[in-house]
Amino acid sequence: MNKSIHMPCLCRIAIILFLLIGTPKAAIAESEKTLYEGDSIYNHITIRQAGTNRCMIFGRHRDQRQTCMSIPRPDESVFEYTAMMFVGFRLLPDTRNVCLIGLGGGYIPTVFRMHLPQVRLQSVEVDPLVVRLAKEHFSFQLAAGHALSVTDGRQYLRRTPEKFDQIWIDAFNSDYIPAHMTTREFLELCRARLTRNGIVVQNVHNSNQLFDAQVTTFRSVFRYVYVFEGTNSSNSIIVAAREPLYAPPRFCGEQCRSRIGPIDLVRESRKFNPTPAIRKERILTDDFNPANLLLNRK
Amino acid sequence: MVLVYLAFALLLFMFGAVIMSLEILSSNLMSPYFGGSVYIWGSIISSFMVHFSIGYVLGGYLAKRAFKVSLFTFLLAVSAVWVLFIPQMHAPACNFIADRIVDVRAGSLAAMNILFFFPITIMAMVSPYIIGILTHYHRDSSWTAGLVLFLSTLGSFVGTNLTAFFLIDWFPVSRIVAGLGWICLAASLLVLSFRLDRKLGRASRIRL
Numbered sequence: 001m002n003k004s005i006h007m008p009c010l011c012r013i014a015i016i017l018f019l020l021i022g023t024p025k026a027a028i029a030e031s032e033k034t035l036y037e038g039d040s041i042y043n044h045i046t047i048r049q050a051g052t053n054r055c056m057i058f059g060r061h062r063d064q065r066q067t068c069m070s071i072p073r074p075d076e077s078v079f080e081y082t083a084m085m086f087v088g089f090r091l092l093p094d095t096r097n098v099c100l101i102g103l104g105g106g107y108i109p110t111v112f113r114m115h116l117p118q119v120r121l122q123s124v125e126v127d128p129l130v131v132r133l134a135k136e137h138f139s140f141q142l143a144a145g146h147a148l149s150v151t152d153g154r155q156y157l158r159r160t161p162e163k164f165d166q167i168w169i170d171a172f173n174s175d176y177i178p179a180h181m182t183t184r185e186f187l188e189l190c191r192a193r194l195t196r197n198g199i200v201v202q203n204v205h206n207s208n209q210l211f212d213a214q215v216t217t218f219r220s221v222f223r224y225v226y227v228f229e230g231t232n233s234s235n236s237i238i239v240a241a242r243e244p245l246y247a248p249p250r251f252c253g254e255q256c257r258s259r260i261g262p263i264d265l266v267r268e269s270r271k272f273n274p275t276p277a278i279r280k281e282r283i284l285t286d287d288f289n290p291a292n293l294l295l296n297r298k
Numbered sequence: 299m300v301l302v303y304l305a306f307a308l309l310l311f312m313f314g315a316v317i318m319s320l321e322i323l324s325s326n327l328m329s330p331y332f333g334g335s336v337y338i339w340g341s342i343i344s345s346f347m348v349h350f351s352i353g354y355v356l357g358g359y360l361a362k363r364a365f366k367v368s369l370f371t372f373l374l375a376v377s378a379v380w381v382l383f384i385p386q387m388h389a390p391a392c393n394f395i396a397d398r399i400v401d402v403r404a405g406s407l408a409a410m411n412i413l414f415f416f417p418i419t420i421m422a423m424v425s426p427y428i429i430g431i432l433t434h435y436h437r438d439s440s441w442t443a444g445l446v447l448f449l450s451t452l453g454s455f456v457g458t459n460l461t462a463f464f465l466i467d468w469f470p471v472s473r474i475v476a477g478l479g480w481i482c483l484a485a486s487l488l489v490l491s492f493r494l495d496r497k498l499g500r501a502s503r504i505r506l
Contacts (some may be wrong), residue, residue, distance in 0.1 A: 151332030180329035
């Protein structure tokens with residue numbers, strides 16, 4: 001008797017739960033496709049495609065660092081920070097060569113290949129599997145004037161005699177960062193590998209104390225440090241120079257290009273914050289470096 | 299014998315803690331020169347394992363030969379002095395190696411062994427040496443071995459967590475390493491001052 005009364009109730013509850021919880025998951029599963037999942041010696045890497053966007057995800061959670069590319073329009077910046085990094089060309093429009101530390105899916109080299117063919121690009125990626133997956137799933141290819149070294153970014157800069165107009169650092173996870181590339185000694189090495197008006201461009205998350213420590217450390221090495229803040233993400237870009245040719249907020253004005261492919265450089269330039277709120281933090285050095293602890297402090 | 303047990307407990311806990319603290323810190327010492335990859339951790343762990351292995355054999359051998367506790371604690375004091383100099387040694391040593399060995403695995407292995415072979419090998423002798431000495435006294439090693447390993451491992455647990463979660467956040471690595479050296483030196487000299495050979499000799503009637 002009791003059973004006959006309770007069963008329809010349970011069925012209704014089950015249907016409601018299915019509608020509430022089950023349906024969205026099913027929808028996500030339908031729209032998202034996992035193309036690859038595996039481990040390298042550095043990362044757990046997943047490649048997923050949602051609609052026309054294909055992403056390389058590092059770590060085991062979807063909210064961790066990812067690098068995405070629009071398959072039909074590979075030069076379109078899916079994330080805000082990748083477009084922001086190109087403001088480097090508003091400070092030094094006649095850039096001849098760039099060193100990029102951190103390849104990911106190869107979005108940045110793709111923009112260089114399609115829209116900046118005159119600029120030599122030296123990419124440095126520590127993880128051989130990332131390089132292989134970028135080639136297999138993101139159509140990454142070395143263009144003329146492009147080179148790739150599979151090694152640690154700091155070790156590459158230490159050994160190369162070459163000087164660069166821009167050094168871009170995009171090697172940090174949201175949950176783990178290579179601490180040896182946050183220190184004053186590393187930035188001094190970058191400075192030594194820059195041309196006279198050369199700049200360092202680094203992507204950082206601004207939602208933790210590491211951001212404050214990074215800006216403080218940059219300021220201890222470079223005379224000019226500029227912060228660009230994302231408007232719809234927690235990403236910031238730190239740009240640093242000894243002698244900037246065209247400094248914010250004026251940049252190179254009308255004298256230089258306002259777009260690189262679909263990237264609106266003028267719009268990205270407006271994200272410059274002349275008075276960023278930086279909390280007091282100690283300078284990070286090879287000797288004092290709690291970078292990964294600061295990363296987890298809000 | 300209470301003083302002997304206390305002194306041995308102090309050595310086991312302290313050196314267990316310092317060994318693991320140095321192991322954690324060595325990644326900070328290596329990464330500026332050889333990168334922060336899993337290779338570095340491979341070099342660190344495998345180097346320490348080799349140092350442990352040699353230290354265990356030597357510690358057991360010294361106990362079998364009834365090596366005096368005073369001489370043994372003197373050896374520990376020498377290893378502590380070596381640790382005190384690691385902050386001065388590590389940059390020139392790592393630069394020298396990194397300039398000559400391109401492969402980060404070989405480079406970090408070489409650097410780890412130059413910096414840590416001597417102190418870690420000696421520190422690893424503590425557990426087998428104390429097990430051997432106390433076995434002479436008790437004529438039974440089962441409970442002794444268990445307690446010795448418990449204290450040493452407890453020290454390792456404290457050293458690992460204290461270093462990774464707090465000390466790296468509070469102090470420069472060079473100061474932590476130097477601090478560990480001073481702690482080891484103080485513990486060694488303190489135990490040396492207890493003149494344990496006489497107490498153990500009287501208690502066990504064995505010649506030490």
